Amino acid sequence: MLVEMKDICKDYPQGKEKVRVLKDVCLQVEEGDYLAIMGPSGSGKTTLMNLIGCLDVQSSGEYYLDGEDLRNAGSNRLAEVRNRLLGFVFQSFYLLPKLNAIDNVALPLMYAGVPKKERRQRAEEALKTMGLEDRMTFRPNQLSGGQCQRVAIARAIVGKPKLLLADEPTGALDSASGSQIMDIFDRLNTDGTTIIMITHEQAIADRAKQIKYIRDGILSSGREEPPQAETPDGEEGEAHA
Amino acid sequence: MFESISQALHGVFSHKMRSFLTMLGIIIGIASIITIISGIKGTNEQIKANLIGAGNNVVTVQLYQNDMPYEMMYSGNPVGVKPLEAGQREELRKLDGVDNVTFYHSRSYAEQIYYQNTAFTGNVFGIDDSYFAVNDYQIKQGRGFTAEDQAQNRKVVILDERAVQTLFGSENPVGKAVEIMQEPFVIVGVAARSSNFEPVINSVDDYYSYAQTDAGSFFLPDSAWPIVYRFDEPQNVAVRANSTDDMTNAGKAVADYMNENQIASQASKDGMSYRSNDLLKRAQQLQELSSSTNNQLIWIAAISLLVGGIGVMNIMLVSVTERTHEIGLRKAIGAKRRRILTQFLTEAAVLTGIGGILGVLAGIGMSKLISKFMDTPSAISIPAIAAATVFSILIGLVFGFVPAVKASKLNPIEALRRE
Numbered sequence: 001m002l003v004e005m006k007d008i009c010k011d012y013p014q015g016k017e018k019v020r021v022l023k024d025v026c027l028q029v030e031e032g033d034y035l036a037i038m039g040p041s042g043s044g045k046t047t048l049m050n051l052i053g054c055l056d057v058q059s060s061g062e063y064y065l066d067g068e069d070l071r072n073a074g075s076n077r078l079a080e081v082r083n084r085l086l087g088f089v090f091q092s093f094y095l096l097p098k099l100n101a102i103d104n105v106a107l108p109l110m111y112a113g114v115p116k117k118e119r120r121q122r123a124e125e126a127l128k129t130m131g132l133e134d135r136m137t138f139r140p141n142q143l144s145g146g147q148c149q150r151v152a153i154a155r156a157i158v159g160k161p162k163l164l165l166a167d168e169p170t171g172a173l174d175s176a177s178g179s180q181i182m183d184i185f186d187r188l189n190t191d192g193t194t195i196i197m198i199t200h201e202q203a204i205a206d207r208a209k210q211i212k213y214i215r216d217g218i219l220s221s222g223r224e225e226p227p228q229a230e231t232p233d234g235e236e237g238e239a240h241a
Numbered sequence: 242m243f244e245s246i247s248q249a250l251h252g253v254f255s256h257k258m259r260s261f262l263t264m265l266g267i268i269i270g271i272a273s274i275i276t277i278i279s280g281i282k283g284t285n286e287q288i289k290a291n292l293i294g295a296g297n298n299v300v301t302v303q304l305y306q307n308d309m310p311y312e313m314m315y316s317g318n319p320v321g322v323k324p325l326e327a328g329q330r331e332e333l334r335k336l337d338g339v340d341n342v343t344f345y346h347s348r349s350y351a352e353q354i355y356y357q358n359t360a361f362t363g364n365v366f367g368i369d370d371s372y373f374a375v376n377d378y379q380i381k382q383g384r385g386f387t388a389e390d391q392a393q394n395r396k397v398v399i400l401d402e403r404a405v406q407t408l409f410g411s412e413n414p415v416g417k418a419v420e421i422m423q424e425p426f427v428i429v430g431v432a433a434r435s436s437n438f439e440p441v442i443n444s445v446d447d448y449y450s451y452a453q454t455d456a457g458s459f460f461l462p463d464s465a466w467p468i469v470y471r472f473d474e475p476q477n478v479a480v481r482a483n484s485t486d487d488m489t490n491a492g493k494a495v496a497d498y499m500n501e502n503q504i505a506s507q508a509s510k511d512g513m514s515y516r517s518n519d520l521l522k523r524a525q526q527l528q529e530l531s532s533s534t535n536n537q538l539i540w541i542a543a544i545s546l547l548v549g550g551i552g553v554m555n556i557m558l559v560s561v562t563e564r565t566h567e568i569g570l571r572k573a574i575g576a577k578r579r580r581i582l583t584q585f586l587t588e589a590a591v592l593t594g595i596g597g598i599l600g601v602l603a604g605i606g607m608s609k610l611i612s613k614f615m616d617t618p619s620a621i622s623i624p625a626i627a628a629a630t631v632f633s634i635l636i637g638l639v640f641g642f643v644p645a646v647k648a649s650k651l652n653p654i655e656a657l658r659r660e
Contacts, residue, residue: 055573055654076577083575094570094657098255111575116244155574 001064002163002194003029003052008061010047010217021047023217025061031162034189035196036208037219044217045198046167052196053086053165054078066162083111087156091168093148095140095155101127102136105155112159126154130184146177153184157193164188166197170204182207245584249591263556264596266549267636271597271629273542275604276611278625281535283608283618285528289485298340298485299376300492300517302478302499307512313474314348321508322475329502330371333478336494338487343372344476346466354459355420356408363404363456365421367466373432375481383415383430390429391464398426402433404457421459422469432460475503480517492517546633549596550640557589557644561651568648569656582649589641590634597633601626 010022021044029035039045050056051063054070055078063070066085070078082088087108095104105123114122127136130150140148149169156164166185170178182204189195189209197208205211212221253260304311304322311319325344333342346367354361366372373385381402390397398419405414414428466474478499482491499515561568568581605621612619 050654053573076579079572079575079577082573088573090657094566094573096567096570098251107571108574110244111571111577111580159575 001028002031002033002066003027003196004062004064005051006062008051008058008063010044010051010056011059021217022051022058022219025217025219027052027212027219029163029194029196031194032189032192033194033196034185034209036205036211037196037198037214038200038202038205038211039198039214040200043214045214048214048219049165049167049196049198052163053088054081079111083108083159085162087159087161087164089149089152089156089164089166089169091171093140093145093152093172095148095151097140100137100139101132101143101151101154104140104151105158108155108159122158123154126158127151129157130154144177145173146180149173149177149181150184153181153188157188162194164193164195166195168199169197170199170201178204245587246591248584249588252588253592253595259556260592260595263552263592264549264599266545266552267593267596267633268549268600268603270542270544270546270549271600271633272603272607273545274539275601275625275629276608277535277538277542278622279604279608279619280611280617281532282622282625283612283620284531286620287618288524288527288531291524298482298488300480300482300488300495302480302492302495302515302517304475304477305512305514305516311513313346313470314352318471318474319508319513321505321511322513323503323505324473324475325478325499325503327369330369333480333495333498336491336498338482338484338491338494339480340483340491341371341375341481342495343375343479344369344463345372345479346463346470346474346476348470349455351421351459353420353422356417359408361404361408361419361456361459363407364458365461366458367461367463367470369463372460372479375479377435378432379435381431381433382413383428385430385432386462390462394464394468395462396424396426396465396468397429397462399430399432399460400428401458401460402431403455404459405431407456419459421461424469426461426465478515489517489522546636550593550636553589553593553637554640554643557585557641558647560588561585561644561648564648565651565656565659568651569653569659572651572653573657578649581651582645585645585648586638586641589645590637593637593640594630594634597630597636600633601629604629 005025005027008022008025008027009020011018011020013019025048027048037045037048047056051058052065054065054073057071057078065081068081070081073081096107099107102120102123105126106119109119109122124133124136127133130153132147132150132154135143135147135151138147140151143151149172153169164185169185170181173181185195185197186207195208197204199205210221212219214220304319306316306319330342330344333339348365350362351365352362354365368386370386370391373379378401380399383399385399386397389395398421400408400414408414408419409417414431417428418425419428420426461469463476478495480491480495482488496515496517500509503515504513571581571584608619608621611617
């Protein structure tokens with residue numbers, strides 16, 4: 001089991017009150033899975049993603065990532081886990097504007113302590129698998145949105161992570177670029193990478209092998225509870241950002 | 242390490258204007274400190290050059306009464322002070338740091354010396370065989386004193402070039418007669434210092450230390466001294482030290498010897514003592530005086546470094562805020578706190594380090610300009626340059642610390658979410 005969550009709760013302080021954003025979430029993801037999590041703004045899907053991605057720590061419950069209990073891991077250990085096991089793809093890419101494509105992709109390898117020459121070589125390979133061999137020395141502002149996202153995916157997979165986490169990966173792209181990204185995800189999954197993806201677009205979610213829905217902090221499987229009208233003032237406005 | 246520096250350099254050069262403005266405080270501070278230190282060092286080197294040129298490592302040991310040099314002309318022979326005997330020369334030469342010694346009698350502002358109708362009011366010395374050697378004089382015209390001159394108490398005199406100029410102008414003085422205390426003396430030679438020394442005079446202190454304000458010197462064989470002055474007059478001693486650094490010790494050793502052997506205990510109770518009067522000490526006093534004034538200037542310049550440091554801190558804080566997304570991303574993909582901390586510290590240190598180097602260059606330029614247009618001495622101090630560069634890097638580390646800690650503590654989720 002790659003991801004195993006048991007009764008995960010997450011509270012955020014809001015003034016003097018605590019708001020429970022996730023309620024007794026249980027989630028199991030096997031290696032090789034391709035899971036889409038759907039939910040409206042404020043449903044807690046990004047919070048869940050942050051917990052899976054070891055960017056945040058649960059308030060209660062148990063979380064095992066690749067068999068390791070991360071409840072008491074310090075910030076350094078979490079950084080290591082993110083570096084070795086996880087790859088992130090964000091809606092707005094988060095490429096460093098001063099670095100060219102190769103350097104952006106090589107960044108996680110730098111934090112993994114890979115020597116410079118090897119970093120460059122592996123970054124070039126990763127960019128080639130994204131079909132960007134002729135854009136390697138371009139900076140983000142010289143690339144289209146789709147190209148940027150492909151650089152970001154190259155960065156996410158360059159360290160050969162077990163789990164790829166994607167937060168609205170097509171949210172900022174036109175549909176042609178979006179479907180190109182989804183083709184890449186399919187290919188990566190076929191090659192053995194486990195993928196968990198957040199989206200609020202049914203068409204995108206349908207590309208996954210499995211879909212789960214989250215609403216008001218409660219995760220459910222099955223399609224019997226489709227997303228309804230989005231709450232207007234959710235605390236997670238990123239879906240519209 | 243090398244990589245993070247090159248990364249930081251990249252960052253600095255990608256915001257050229259901002260980086261330069263941030264560095265400006267550091268540049269100005271370091272430049273003024275380098276300028277001031279160059280001024281101090283230049284002055285000190287000049288003082289020392291004056292000293293070495295003027296003194297040839299010679300220390301004079303003179304008789305003092307209380308705190309004034311003992312004046313033979315008006316006071317008569319001092320009671321209880323023995324004149325030196327020829328045999329003691331060897332004893333003095335054996336003292337630590339002493340290369341050579343000479344005994345001499347002297348009068349300054351001498352009276353009753355005439356060439357024809359012109360009076361001479363310079364110095365008169367009664368000298369032994371080693372005087373010219375110790376004081377680095379050479380005979381330019383005529384001859385020096387011979388053994389016969391000394392043995393037969395001949396009334397002969399050697400003039401220095403200054404005295405020749407005062408009394409004779411361009412006329413050849415050798416063979417002419419002068420009158421000293423109503424006794425006729427024949428000029429047998431003209432002596433001059435062999436080193437061509439011209440002190441650089443910048444201050445009143447320099448003027449009193451190095452300028453030749455008198456009318457010149459007459460040298461008599463010490464055997465002729467009693468003819469015009471007195472028998473058994475205690476001598477002064479000029480000591481040539483082994484090196485410039487030995488001057489103080491050699492002078493002190495000779496003065497101690499003289500106080501012990503030449504002055505009776507009653508006389509020393511009456512305030513008679515020999516004191517060494519070396520230029521090294523004098524130069525050090527002058528150096529300290531010029532340094533202490535300028536050290537205050539360094540502190541003032543240091544304030545501008547402080548201001549510069551605060552400017553760096555401010556910009557680094559702005560930079561951390563601007564780059565929240567970058568920090569969040571770096572953390573998300575696996576950067577540990579320490580890496581973020583190092584990254585921002587390196588950036589601050591590189592920024593101020595470059596500022597320091599530019600400041601050093603500006604300081605060197607400025608001190609050269611000032612030295613050229615104001616005609617003051619300046620000398621570049623390598624240790625000061627190294628210290629300034631290291632110190633400016635330190636400023637970066639100190640003032641970059643707070644922003645760097647702030648960056649390293651950012652929560653990656655919030656950092657990524659923040660707009």
